[in-house]
Amino acid sequence: MTTTVSHSDGGLSRGLLLLMSVATGLAVAGNYFAQPLLDLIGREMGIGPSSAALLVTAAQAGYALGLILLVPLGDLLERRRLAVSLYAVTAVFLLVSATASNGTVLLVSTALTALTSVGAQVVVPFAATLAAPAERGRVVGTVMTGLMLGLLLARTASGALSELGGWRTVYWVAAVLMALMAVLLRIFLPRLGGDGGGRSYLGLLRSTVAMFRYEPLLRWRAGIAALSLASFSVLWTALTLLLAGSPYGWSESAIGLFGLVGAVGALTATVAGRLADRGYVQAVTGAGTVLLVASWTAITAGASTLVWLLVGVIVLDLAHQAVLNSSQNVLYALRPEARNRINSAFMTCLFVGGAVGSALAAVVWVHSGWTGVCVLGATFSAGTVVLWVLERVTVGRTAGKPAKTSVQQGHDATPATSAN
Known part of the structure; x- marks a missing residue:
């Protein structure tokens, strides 16, 4: 049986807080890597600018669905397992993007990557739960700093990596980092049980x-x-x-x-x-x-x-x-x-x-x-x-x-x- 971690006394260690902050930033960054690469991707895939721009739309749509359909599961399932699973699956979808042979495959993998990248939004309330009540604001602020840095710096990192080895390099590196993050979260996150109040999945959504x-x-x-x-x-x-x-x-x-x-x-x-x-x-x-x-x-x-x-x-x-x-x-x-x-x-x-x-x-x-x-x-x-x-x-x-x-x-x- 899953044990719910008590957080009323000890709070959250700095090391674990840093790990969770980096994890949220990395997950969110994956949704913005394609934005400065649309021209490069379009030329290699032989697709026009409007078709390449659909990658941005796919990322937005996938993330929206993930927020609605996956994030509530944190109140129903054991949260460490949910977070680790989402990060691991995101790494797989990034690998599909890195090896995509045509625009259709890349479009689908982009949408699926965004769908599961909402693991970041499982980590944020996870951190809030682990934090001692008197420091919850600081903890949430630190994790959200990581998230916003991932959002803001993704384009910069994407441009630099693409100049080194092409646009696929961006996705290869991101996939490796997400896989590593899944392993680290599995090792260092405590087990934390969800409590959906006996609800079914549909009941949870309602x-x-x-x-x-x-x-x-x-x-x-x-x-x-x-x-x-x-x-x-x-x-x-x-x-x-x-x-x-x-x-x-x-x-x-x-x-x-x-x-x-x-x-x-x-x-x-x-x-x-x-x-x-x-x-x-x-x-x-x-x-x-x-x-x-x-x-x-x-x-x-x-x-x-x-x-x-x-x-x-x-x-x-x-x-x-x-x-x-x-x-x-x-x-x-x-x-x-x-x-x-x-x-x-x-x-x-x-x-x-x-x-x-x-x-x-x-x-x-x-x-x-x-x-x-x-x-x-x-x-x-x-x-x-x-x-x-x-x-x-x-x-x-x-x-x-x-x-x-x-x-x-x-x-x-x-x-x-x-x-x-």
């Missing part, structure tokens, strides 16, 4: 959807995070177009290195987590939403001035991390026995927001250029402020307290009413 009905904080926080990632995606979708054109005229390799700038903001996630642990979770969210709006002033000026662009990108990434981390801190305190289902619901909304932001940014760029992009991004950012204020008014000022009260006292579950 329960995930029902979380929106019974947890008002989930509705508010999912909306806030979705708009935040929409703003984030607007910037990073249009940024390549800006830097490639006048007045910058940067090369593809130089544009890829710009991801390092975003990494500076991602590294601040642990700061937001520490503040949340000290009881300032609502202040962190509020400050994050305001900074999101303010960042677009600098980003707008960045149309012709690199310094302002750098400032705006760093502030926006910092603000997005603050909003995301504080929201997770609030939500993971609601129902510890349902963290994977809550994470599934939350991350699905987050993902939809990012996809909408990317799609609209591309359309707005064509019709209104950088100015239109900045108006769009600022509008999404302003929406986060509005939703946060409405949450404070309708839910009440005690929404962030479970992280320091009922959960720290060792309660197994926080009813929706007490979380309000």
Whole structure:
């Protein structure tokens, strides 16, 4: 029988926290490796640009399905086994991509890789469960830093590896690293039993959807995070177009290195987590939403001035991390026995927001250029402020307290009413 690990005393070791952080970043990175390689892949496979671009769509669709269909299993199955299995299968699908003989095989393997790469979203609530309650914000912030670094640096790493040995090298290296990560997680993660409350798989999925009905904080926080990632995606979708054109005229390799700038903001996630642990979770969210709006002033000026662009990108990434981390801190305190289902619901909304932001940014760029992009991004950012204020008014000022009260006292579950 699976033993559930007690985490009320010891917390999470630094070594294991680092491993889980790297694991999440590596899993997420696999969904972005193809983006700077579309031209190379298209030429070798003999497919047109529009067909090659379907790889990005396949990754998005596969990841969305994984969030909905696989992540909730963490509340039903033994979590170490689930995480290790997903990482191992992802490594296999990456190998298929590395050896793909035609575009169809690559398209299918890309979608399947994205589907199982949601193992990262099993690891995040796993870390939250293992963490001592007083340090949960810091732990989640650290793991999410790894995830965001994987997202931001994937393009840079992909471009560098492809120059060394072609685009297939990227997938070979990623497959080996994912296989290694599966082994390390198998060795070092403790066994942790899920508790689906006797539900079937379909019952588990219905329960995930029902979380929106019974947890008002989930509705508010999912909306806030979705708009935040929409703003984030607007910037990073249009940024390549800006830097490639006048007045910058940067090369593809130089544009890829710009991801390092975003990494500076991602590294601040642990700061937001520490503040949340000290009881300032609502202040962190509020400050994050305001900074999101303010960042677009600098980003707008960045149309012709690199310094302002750098400032705006760093502030926006910092603000997005603050909003995301504080929201997770609030939500993971609601129902510890349902963290994977809550994470599934939350991350699905987050993902939809990012996809909408990317799609609209591309359309707005064509019709209104950088100015239109900045108006769009600022509008999404302003929406986060509005939703946060409405949450404070309708839910009440005690929404962030479970992280320091009922959960720290060792309660197994926080009813929706007490979380309000």
